Amino acid sequence: MLKKLSIWVVFLAILLILPLLFDSIMGISILNQMAIAIVIALSYNMLLGQGGMLSFGHAVYFGLGGFMAVHALVMIEFETVTFSVTLIPMVGGLFGLVAAIFIGSFSTRKAGTVFAMISLGMGELIAASSLIFVDFFGGEAGVIGDRTFGPPFFGVDFAQDVEVYYLAAFWVFIATLFMYLFTQTPAGRMANAVRDNPERAEFIGYSARRVRFISFCAAGLFAGIAGGLFAMNFEFLTEENLNAATSGRVLLMAYIGGLGYFVGPIIGAVVLTLMNSLLSNYTELWMLYLGIMFVLTVMFLPRGFAGFIMLHQLAWHHGRLKTLALPYLVTGVPALLCAASLIGLIEMSHTEADIFHFLGLPLNPDQLVSWALPVLLTLGAGYATRSSLPQLRDAWHAANTEGKRAK
Amino acid sequence: MTILSLQQVTKKFGATPIIRGVDLDIQAGEKHAIIGPNGAGKSTLFHLISGRYSVTSGAIKLKGKPIHNRPPYQIARQGLARSFQVTNIFPHMNVFENVRCALLWSSGYRYSFWHLLGKATRLNDRTHAVLDQIGLSSRAHYPAAELAYAQQRALELGIAIAGGADVILLDEPVAGMSHSEAQSAVQLIRKVTEGKTLVMVEHDMNIVFDVADRISVLVYGQILATDTPLNIRNNPRVQEAYLGEETAGA
Numbered sequence: 089m090l091k092k093l094s095i096w097v098v099f100l101a102i103l104l105i106l107p108l109l110f111d112s113i114m115g116i117s118i119l120n121q122m123a124i125a126i127v128i129a130l131s132y133n134m135l136l137g138q139g140g141m142l143s144f145g146h147a148v149y150f151g152l153g154g155f156m157a158v159h160a161l162v163m164i165e166f167e168t169v170t171f172s173v174t175l176i177p178m179v180g181g182l183f184g185l186v187a188a189i190f191i192g193s194f195s196t197r198k199a200g201t202v203f204a205m206i207s208l209g210m211g212e213l214i215a216a217s218s219l220i221f222v223d224f225f226g227g228e229a230g231v232i233g234d235r236t237f238g239p240p241f242f243g244v245d246f247a248q249d250v251e252v253y254y255l256a257a258f259w260v261f262i263a264t265l266f267m268y269l270f271t272q273t274p275a276g277r278m279a280n281a282v283r284d285n286p287e288r289a290e291f292i293g294y295s296a297r298r299v300r301f302i303s304f305c306a307a308g309l310f311a312g313i314a315g316g317l318f319a320m321n322f323e324f325l326t327e328e329n330l331n332a333a334t335s336g337r338v339l340l341m342a343y344i345g346g347l348g349y350f351v352g353p354i355i356g357a358v359v360l361t362l363m364n365s366l367l368s369n370y371t372e373l374w375m376l377y378l379g380i381m382f383v384l385t386v387m388f389l390p391r392g393f394a395g396f397i398m399l400h401q402l403a404w405h406h407g408r409l410k411t412l413a414l415p416y417l418v419t420g421v422p423a424l425l426c427a428a429s430l431i432g433l434i435e436m437s438h439t440e441a442d443i444f445h446f447l448g449l450p451l452n453p454d455q456l457v458s459w460a461l462p463v464l465l466t467l468g469a470g471y472a473t474r475s476s477l478p479q480l481r482d483a484w485h486a487a488n489t490e491g492k493r494a495k
Numbered sequence: 496m497t498i499l500s501l502q503q504v505t506k507k508f509g510a511t512p513i514i515r516g517v518d519l520d521i522q523a524g525e526k527h528a529i530i531g532p533n534g535a536g537k538s539t540l541f542h543l544i545s546g547r548y549s550v551t552s553g554a555i556k557l558k559g560k561p562i563h564n565r566p567p568y569q570i571a572r573q574g575l576a577r578s579f580q581v582t583n584i585f586p587h588m589n590v591f592e593n594v595r596c597a598l599l600w601s602s603g604y605r606y607s608f609w610h611l612l613g614k615a616t617r618l619n620d621r622t623h624a625v626l627d628q629i630g631l632s633s634r635a636h637y638p639a640a641e642l643a644y645a646q647q648r649a650l651e652l653g654i655a656i657a658g659g660a661d662v663i664l665l666d667e668p669v670a671g672m673s674h675s676e677a678q679s680a681v682q683l684i685r686k687v688t689e690g691k692t693l694v695m696v697e698h699d700m701n702i703v704f705d706v707a708d709r710i711s712v713l714v715y716g717q718i719l720a721t722d723t724p725l726n727i728r729n730n731p732r733v734q735e736a737y738l739g740e741e742t743a744g745a
């Protein structure tokens with residue numbers, strides 16, 4: 089109990105300290121995006137990880153919540169309504185919930201392919217509607233709001249991004265806490281049961297459809313809250329925020345982070361936001377690398393980053409984690425070198441400049457000899473990685489079995 | 496008192512009749528076995544009673560109320576629980592969660608998302624009591640998928656009986672077990688179904704004659720005879736249709 093409480097205190101402390109560490113304009117901007125991503129990724133995991141519902145249209149609830157939140161900002165601006173903009177995420181959340189109640193009422197009838205196809209169809213349908221219902225979606229231009237018009241909240245008018253960050257941090261904390269608590273309730277546990285075996289769940293008294301529906305509505309609520317945070321942060325929404333590409337990115341976050349663990353989507357949200365905002369400064373090809381990372385994760389780390397970390401539980405438990413450090417280094421260094429030179433190769437073939445700096449080395453992409461070094465390095469490092477695998481496997485085996493014997 | 500009653504129940508898959516007019520009254524508290532050759536329709540009959548399949552015609556009544564063509568979860572809520580021939584548990588949840596989920600509805604939690612299960616002391620105590628009963632206390636935190644076969648069968652039984660249903664359907668509870676495993680499984684079944692109505696499908700005749708108060712013989716979708724074990728054993732029609740070689744060998 090105390091241990092669990094301390095995890096939440098640490099979480100809150102991290103949320104509060106981060107903007108002090110990364111206080112540049114860009115730092116705060118990335119933190120805000122991370123906050124939004126964490127909430128949407130966690131809400132997506134309520135569907136896929138906890139409830140076994142593979143959705144290709146989760147951005148719908150995020151986007152609809154966001155649009156509603158921007159409209160609420162506009163209404164505050166024109167004094168149609170008067171309330172603090174600190175409640176804007178809740179406006180988004182409630183609208184996301186309403187949308188989820190409506191769509192979930194028929195889409196949760198079945199899980200599996202049927203659910204996935206309906207989610208895809210609804211995603212396309214809503215995205216297409218954005219060009220039809222121009223008053224609500226603003227057509228191609230989108231809708232714009234201004235978060236600074238509401239009554240000040242203890243003197244804060246949210247003109248600064250960092251003020252938005254603290255509001256976002258508050259909502260991230262609340263949303264994360266409640267999404268975690270949901271997993272501890274009868275509805276949350278039955279969501280796991282229905283995910284594992286919907287048929288048996290019915291024979292212990294639960295309608296699988298109703299159980300899915302409840303998770304679906306909760307996921308819609310929290311996705312809407314994330315949409316409201318997005319509206320507060322960017323004050324601007326377009327069709328792009330609820331289309332299939334956004335839905336796909338949410339799926340990637342949750343999957344890469346690890347569906348089986350509550351913290352998995354948080355890790356995924358942080359990693360993908362960083363890639364999105366930092367990597368995109370360095371290369372136009374960052375989406376390609378994201379795609380490769382996703383494929384590699386699916387193939388080699390089916391339980392995501394969180395699952396990879398948890399793999400070390402046994403070794404850590406028996407104090408043998410440090411025996412793995414050297415073997416990891418022996419495999420990791422050539423693997424990184426191989427990845428780096430491969431990326432260099434890809435970038436060199438993509439570049440239009442006359443001189444390409446390959447690992448600091450100026451090369452001319454137009455000369456055939458310039459390609460020899462990167463190709464050789466890639467192959468060599470790849471071979472070294474491969475040759476080092478047996479020692480890593482042995483070390484892994486030793487770290488996990490010797491620990492058992494010690495017990 | 497009749498607790499479960501089947502009246503002229505039929506079931507067709509397409510044009511093929513599988514259950515062809517079954518009449519059966521099960522008394523409250525009795526241990527009833529359904530036997531019959533492969534393909535006689537025993538499992539189908541269970542699926543009809545528990546709501547997995549809808550009936551083509553006829554009626555099934557539980558405590559006087561019709562339950563046929565109702566979804567399984569409604570039938571379960573009225574106090575009828577079942578196990579499956581092929582182990583049907585929640586594989587990625589641990590053993591404790593498996594049993595606790597089976598207790599939720601009967602404990603009145605329904606679809607609550609405002610109760611924290613960690614604080615549900617009585618529910619957790621009851622879960623531990625069931626785990627004790629089925630001998631899986633030491634495995635409480637194992638993922639269900641990692642249990643040995645006999646333990647999975649025990650969990651299967653535990654999920655069926657946890658909710659406190661008064662009518663329990665067991666579909667081949669000892670199938671695939673070694674002799675000694677089957678013996679302890681029978682002990683377990685006796686223990687956990689004490690005072691309850693038990694209907695079971697089983698192939699092992701020793702166990703059937705050992706456990707059952709009455710036996711129904713199902714052949715080609717019809718009940719050939721319903722009687723006490725002794726009378727069934729001596730019934731010439733049953734011997735001819737089904738038991739012949741097995742009793743001769745015994």
